[in-house]
Amino acid sequence: MLFTKRNLGLYTAKAALAGVVARPATAAVLAAPTQKPILTISGKINVRNKGETAQFDRAMLESLGMTSFETTTPWYQGTARFDGVRMDRLMETVGAFGERVLAYALNDYSTELPISDFRKYNVLLALKRDGAYMPVRDKGPLFIIYPFDSDPELKHQRFYSRSAWQLARLTVS
DSSP states (O other), X not given: OOOOHHHHHHHHHHHHHTTOOOOOSSOEEOOOOSSOOOEEEEESOSEESBTTBEEEOHHHHHHTOOEEEEEEOSSSSSEEEEEEEEHHHHHHHTTOOOSEEEXXXXXXXXXXXXXXXXXXXXXXXXXXXXXXXXXXXXTOSOEEEOOGGXXXXXXXXXXXXXXXXXXXXXXXX
16 A cells, blocks of 8 residues: 555554554654653654653653542552553553563563553553552552453453552563
């Protein structure tokens, strides 16, 4: 298929629905953080703001649109409410075109997540728990969290280990 300006947008929309990400020839630029960055994304991304990375401060993440859910977790007693940015939305923002994300915590813990999980399970990059920003000493400032109560399949060690708190970096591969 020959891509023209007119049919490229239609192709891109259809490809996105099919789970295929069209990679543009040039990388787009993301606005620079105005405060200290709390998240750096690298790897197979098309949208950057610092060298080969996309850096986000808290306000930038919140501007992507906040959502929330309540769930029980192995780490907190009772049900907790998490507010944050959907991981699939974050991946769209940076133009991710990989299949996996390596998540790295401040303490160098790392875990690998399939990007397909993000949309399938509505995975959240949480900034708040129970209405308050999470400090580093309480799994903050960022926490990748699954809505464990939404699907019995999620109440398994495989998904618990994909949750990463004190998140600092993501590498798309």
